[in-house]
Amino acid sequence: MTTATAILQMICPDKPGLVRELSGWVAANGGNIVHADHHSDQGAGLFLSRIEWQLEGFGLPREAICPTASALAERLGGQYKVNFSDVRPPVAIFVSKQDHCLLDLLWRTRTGELPMQVPLVISNHPDLGALAEEFGARFAHVPISAANREEAEARHLELLAEHGIELVILAKYMQVLTPAFLDSFDPPDAFHRVINIHHSFLPAFQGAQPYHRAWERGVKLIGATGHYVTEQLDGGPIIAQSTVPVGHRDEVPDLIRLGRDCERLALARAVRLHLKRQVMVYRGRTAVFA
Amino acid sequence: MTTATAILQMICPDKPGLVRELSGWVAANGGNIVHADHHSDQGAGLFLSRIEWQLEGFGLPREAICPTASALAERLGGQYKVNFSDVRPPVAIFVSKQDHCLLDLLWRTRTGELPMQVPLVISNHPDLGALAEEFGARFAHVPISAANREEAEARHLELLAEHGIELVILAKYMQVLTPAFLDSFDPPDAFHRVINIHHSFLPAFQGAQPYHRAWERGVKLIGATGHYVTEQLDGGPIIAQSTVPVGHRDEVPDLIRLGRDCERLALARAVRLHLKRQVMVYRGRTAVFA
Amino acid sequence: MTTATAILQMICPDKPGLVRELSGWVAANGGNIVHADHHSDQGAGLFLSRIEWQLEGFGLPREAICPTASALAERLGGQYKVNFSDVRPPVAIFVSKQDHCLLDLLWRTRTGELPMQVPLVISNHPDLGALAEEFGARFAHVPISAANREEAEARHLELLAEHGIELVILAKYMQVLTPAFLDSFDPPDAFHRVINIHHSFLPAFQGAQPYHRAWERGVKLIGATGHYVTEQLDGGPIIAQSTVPVGHRDEVPDLIRLGRDCERLALARAVRLHLKRQVMVYRGRTAVFA
Amino acid sequence: MTTATAILQMICPDKPGLVRELSGWVAANGGNIVHADHHSDQGAGLFLSRIEWQLEGFGLPREAICPTASALAERLGGQYKVNFSDVRPPVAIFVSKQDHCLLDLLWRTRTGELPMQVPLVISNHPDLGALAEEFGARFAHVPISAANREEAEARHLELLAEHGIELVILAKYMQVLTPAFLDSFDPPDAFHRVINIHHSFLPAFQGAQPYHRAWERGVKLIGATGHYVTEQLDGGPIIAQSTVPVGHRDEVPDLIRLGRDCERLALARAVRLHLKRQVMVYRGRTAVFA
CATH class of the missing domain: 3.30.70.260 (ACT domain)
Known part of the structure; x- marks a missing residue:
């Protein structure tokens, strides 16, 4: 139509x-x-x-x-x-052990909500291999540690090149990309190529364990942020944010559970806006066009 | 600037x-x-x-x-x-006995949030006269009944003309305008001139006593709708809607209380969008431009 | 713990x-x-x-x-x-052709978010058989038509009995259950046994094609409602409701797409509240306890 | 009733x-x-x-x-x-130059939404005297500076004692209370006596100029936080939080304008919860009871 x-x-x-x-x-x-x-x-x-x-x-x-x-x-x-608009670019999804964002992205790709293809899923853990392959993606298990980070990222770049990847999505990857990787895959300009989901309402709770720290602080809302990755940890341009109310009965596991829905929604929205070419970056911020 | x-x-x-x-x-x-x-x-x-x-x-x-x-x-x-953008058009606000929307509109006008002036407040009850006058508006008390509706609306039209009114806001007026009044003040085209606030999430609970009916139905969200007035009761083009969660502990007076905040916000947003000339009507719907 | x-x-x-x-x-x-x-x-x-x-x-x-x-x-x-709290009751999910609610419920069951087991998925179409079986559920394809509704529902009741089903979830089943079925599986008392997801913010847009009608009406928010099923179509006690903003650029397919997220969230929340035994029904309404 | x-x-x-x-x-x-x-x-x-x-x-x-x-x-x-429940405690409101929170609290007190009385408004600027007096409150203008802070707070304590004040509300007071003042008026226990509204979604943007910093960071949501005041700046127990979406077209003045609605709502909700005795503090957090 x-x-x-x-x-x-x-x-x-x-x-x-x-x-x-x-x-x-x-x-x-x-x-x-x-x-x-x-x-x-x-x-x-x-x-x-x-x-x-x-x-x-x-x-x-x-x-x-x-x-x-x-x-x-x-x-x-x-x-x-x-x-x-009729080109579906090849996208690689980086994951660790949690499956909710990966499953959500793959399902939305299959329904056509996300106009992309996912030929490649990369992980530092083997857990999500079956899921990736069920949706037709190649699953590359690349263990990563302080010692081998350089070789691991070199392998990542090889894989990305091999599949002609245009966009990388960090779907709860839980690892920090090095400046060298970013310089190579995503040289700085107005058009970014790596999207991450952070499990807090940035700039609150940057860094590790945001749900634990949200519980400690006693906030009444938690959130998630889909953003472009830059060399500044959790400091890249924000594309989409989502929140959900929480109360004193919600313990850390409840925050993690409720946060999963926030994460899925904020990440999917950010990726769709990117793929629809509605996002442009200027001054460390995004304009999100209609 | x-x-x-x-x-x-x-x-x-x-x-x-x-x-x-x-x-x-x-x-x-x-x-x-x-x-x-x-x-x-x-x-x-x-x-x-x-x-x-x-x-x-x-x-x-x-x-x-x-x-x-x-x-x-x-x-x-x-x-x-x-x-x-630097012209603040003269606007008339119609009210009945409830003050929250009137106070909110007058306060937002004074702060400059709403780029309008309010020379005239019309009511079928005398209650809000002091409030109107405190903000510098003329208060016209025009009692209305089934018997005198025609004369009352003739008086309304006279007052509107006298003050060169461009826009009428029904801020909990609780009366239905007749087709004759609308034909005269707001002849049908793409640019409407009367905004109403309805105390429900339209099209749910059109007509009278929406909060009572919302309680009966046991909804988990209530809302308010700012819309242009047409001859079809609560059927005009929607400009802005607002909702708030409710629970089983909220009785009808709580719904009315919580609803007041929804009403103020949805009405103020609708009026501002109109005054910024961001709203256009087509096919009984609105486009709300950035 | x-x-x-x-x-x-x-x-x-x-x-x-x-x-x-x-x-x-x-x-x-x-x-x-x-x-x-x-x-x-x-x-x-x-x-x-x-x-x-x-x-x-x-x-x-x-x-x-x-x-x-x-x-x-x-x-x-x-x-x-x-x-x-440590008993995970057997639940049957009724579906038609759309997979989003089914996949979401099965995934949430696997993660433990929904404390239930799903031994049985029933559908009037064969499309979702592979998905059901992948998560370990038996898939029963029971075609239904005006002519065979009685036999089909008899078959449903047999299957429910066979699996000791305690709760039925209509996850976009798109069929109306007969009073006879409800009388048999869910006799009227304060503890209901059938949950449905309706793709509108009830009581707005009861019945068929709510997204088309929402587009026609030009609403600025759409929603979904998780509710218990009674003999009154879309009239049962509401457990959870969810909304999302829409604009004039959103066509009917966009409303359907955005609505899928609302539906998944409202249904999952309703089912979890039921399984945590937080919902009680009185006067056609629900109390949702902490 | x-x-x-x-x-x-x-x-x-x-x-x-x-x-x-x-x-x-x-x-x-x-x-x-x-x-x-x-x-x-x-x-x-x-x-x-x-x-x-x-x-x-x-x-x-x-x-x-x-x-x-x-x-x-x-x-x-x-x-x-x-x-x-039928006792309306005497409350003092501290303000600076902005009127939106003060007007909102006074209006909600008059309607009975907030079960309190406001005999006293204290400010370091004379601007809001007429508003306070119009609602029947005594207005005390107590200029404050680095040099006279001690005397000013002594005067505050005198005024609070004179009017038998039970609760202090900082409604955009823009000044930090000293530990000495807090020790005297609100000695540490589970029942706090000073509520502040902070114009950000805490813990994001603690301290000065949160809207400017929110604009710089390019967030897609801004918020406000109603919280009890402790000696730790913007670190006291959170009672209520409110957010509103923003976009790239919203400049700092727009954030300030949209934030005013957040601030009014979050503050009014926090104050009402306190007055209904629904809030208790433990471990630096609040439980908000039904």
């Missing part, structure tokens, strides 16, 4: 006329815009734009769109990305 | 190139767009647009913008509205 | 001294109460109580608790139920 | 039979219990109880209840408090 669309994301210095310029470029090629959303950050003098138009009837063939957009971005002094 | 802006709302038959056409018109006159948002309703073949740009540096003087937009709308076969 | 507990639920005519009488009975037998919660419905003159105490050190053996509670209930003119 | 009740709050070392002992004491004097709720903290071996019963028909006169409860508490080695 929906025909395929192209999505242009552009971030560049702000100036008058940019909306006309971008929409004009689409219209000049006969494109019918189905969504167009923009944001100006006046503090930083930045303009962010997301334009989505139907490929049917568009004057340029797919392979010509990127070069043309590239020229446009260069002229505007900006960064850009073009994606097509 | 923010300079004044012009806001164009347009609704017309959909076709390719509309985003370019509208943004192009603004840019051609030197306007710097700060927000632009659009929606296509494919079922009805409709295009809705809201464009906001800085008046500073814009080539047309204020008084020339409307005629030009009018010509544009005519060419596109659409309806339009132009407003300016 | 938690030792097994006994849970007494009692509903009887209200009078002074009932809390002392019930807690006194537990204490007289050396029981250490870990939770005690009560509710008086003054309109109906009813007293509802839930008391939970540790079995360790309790003076009566398990098999003697029920007869003693029965005598107590008879003396108070009430209804009662005794359950033990 | 509701007759007056007595409310006993008790916190003592846990042991079997406590529910029976407390409810038995009420029943032995002919009291009809309308609510009874308890909590055992197994980590600390503590038992917390709140019992509410009708005064009508109760065998002890009001003035005899406290001494009897005191003897009971002594025997159990616990702390206790007895309150009566």
Whole structure:
């Protein structure tokens, strides 16, 4: 029922006329815009734009769109990305022992809620191999320790390259990625490639054991945060957050149980927004477009 | 810190190139767009647009913008509205005996949260006269009954005209407006002029005594709905809804108490969205733009 | 870490001294109460109580608790139920073609979140057989039509009896149970045995196609309701409700997608509350105890 | 319609039979219990109880209840408090320049939502004098600076004593109370006497300028926290928390505006729970009873 669309994301210095310029470029090629959303950050003098138009009837063939957009971005002094709505990119999911986020992501992929494919699941523990394989993913068990972290991450990068992975999702991976890994897989620009779920309402309870510390503090709400990973632990740009009320009868295991629902929802929402190309990063923050 | 802006709302038959056409018109006159948002309703073949740009540096003087937009709308076969962000329109609030929504609206007006002025409060009861006058509004006590409804509404229309009222807010007025009143003050088009707060999560519990019926039904959430008024009782386009959890210990007076907070929030949000010109109506529904 | 507990639920005519009488009975037998919660419905003159105490050190053996509670209930003119926290009752899940609620319930059972076992899944379609069997449940495909409804429900009752089923969960079953079935499996008293998930915020959008009707009405929130099934369609006592905001960009398929999360959460919460024996029914409503 | 009740709050070392002992004491004097709720903290071996019963028909006169409860508490080695539902205690509200929380509390007091009286409003600025006086409160302007803090707080204590103040509410007071003040007005035990509203979702953004820091961090939800004040800045036991979603279009002034609603709701809820004697403190946390 929906025909395929192209999505242009552009971030560049702000100036008058940019909306006309971008929409004009689409219209000049006969494109019918189905969504167009923009944001100006006046503090930083930045303009962010997301334009989505139907490929049917568009004057340029797919392979010509990127070069043309590239020229446009260069002229505007900006960064850009073009994606097509009917392409399901290959995604790798990193897990440890907990299955709830992995199962949820795989199930949502199968239903089509998440427009991606999952050829690869990587874990430092063997526990979730059967689950991954049941949904058709290759399961790579790569044990990791302080001693072998470098070799393990080299193996990760090999696997990611082998499967042409575009996005990595840390679905309760419980390990910190090194700057070297990030530099290699996700060099810093406005378009990030690694999403993590943290089991607290960031910036509260950064770091380890957030549910235990939430219980200690006696909060009345707990939460989860889906965010891009940067070199700063639990400090990357936030995409989606979810909370749930708790009470004095809820012990730490109850917080963990209730938190699993928060985690699944916040992670799935963050991943879907990313895949729909609705998220752009600027000044360590995200704009989440309609 | 923010300079004044012009806001164009347009609704017309959909076709390719509309985003370019509208943004192009603004840019051609030197306007710097700060927000632009659009929606296509494919079922009805409709295009809705809201464009906001800085008046500073814009080539047309204020008084020339409307005629030009009018010509544009005519060419596109659409309806339009132009407003300016620094104009605070005169609004009349209709009340009965309950003060919470009135107090909240008047307080939010005074703080500047609601960019309006309130020269007139109308009620069928004398109770809230002092409150209205304390905030500088004229209080008109117009008793209403089955017998005198026609004369009372004639008096309402006189008062509205006298104060140049642009928007009527029913803040727990507890009376139904007649079709004749609506035809006169708010002739049907895409831009409505009467907002009501209903004390339920519509379409649940339309009509009288929603909290009593919610208690009877044993719901676990109650709510409130801010909506435009049409001739269909509690059936007009919904702008904002708010809910709050309730439990078996909450009796009807507790539902009424908790509901007051829902009502204040949903009504204030609906009014603010309207005044920021973020709401457009199509097919009995609203689009609420960013 | 938690030792097994006994849970007494009692509903009887209200009078002074009932809390002392019930807690006194537990204490007289050396029981250490870990939770005690009560509710008086003054309109109906009813007293509802839930008391939970540790079995360790309790003076009566398990098999003697029920007869003693029965005598107590008879003396108070009430209804009662005794359950033990370490018993996982056999539950049957009825499904049609949609898998999200079934998968969620089976996964939560496996993690221990839902203290039940699922020996039996019944469906009028064959689609979910593999999923059921993967989690160790027997899958019974019982086609149903207007013509064979009576035989089909007779088959259902046979299967339920065969597996000693205590609770039936309708997890998007999309069929109405007949009064005859309910009379047989769930005779009317304060302790219901069939839970359904309805894909709307009841009482809004009772009946068929709630998401389509929610779109038509233009609501800004959609929801789901976990409730006990009675002979009145979508009219049974509500246990749990969940909502999620929607906007004008959300088409019917988006409402269905967002609703799936609401449905999973509201159903799982309702089932857990039931299994923890926190729900009691009176006057067509539920009390949900801490 | 509701007759007056007595409310006993008790916190003592846990042991079997406590529910029976407390409810038995009420029943032995002919009291009809309308609510009874308890909590055992197994980590600390503590038992917390709140019992509410009708005064009508109760065998002890009001003035005899406290001494009897005191003897009971002594025997159990616990702390206790007895309150009566028809007593509206005198409360002082401390403010600075912002009026939203003060207006909200005064309005809720007038409607009867908050069962208290407000004879005294104290501020370090003169701005809110007229508002306080309009609702019948004495307004005391006590300027405060690093130099005169000691004298100012001495004046505060005088005023509190003069008006027999039982509870202090910091409604955006923006000043830190000294340990000396707290020691004098609110000596440490299970029953606190000072409530503050903090404009963040604690423990996130403790300290100054939480909205600015929330904007910097790019959170997708902001919040407010109603909590008891202790000597640890923003570290006291949390009573109620409230959140609201925000997006990239919301600048700091928008966060402040949206936060005001959070603050009003979280503070009003915390104050009502306190006045209904539903809150007890243990291990730096609160139990909030039904």
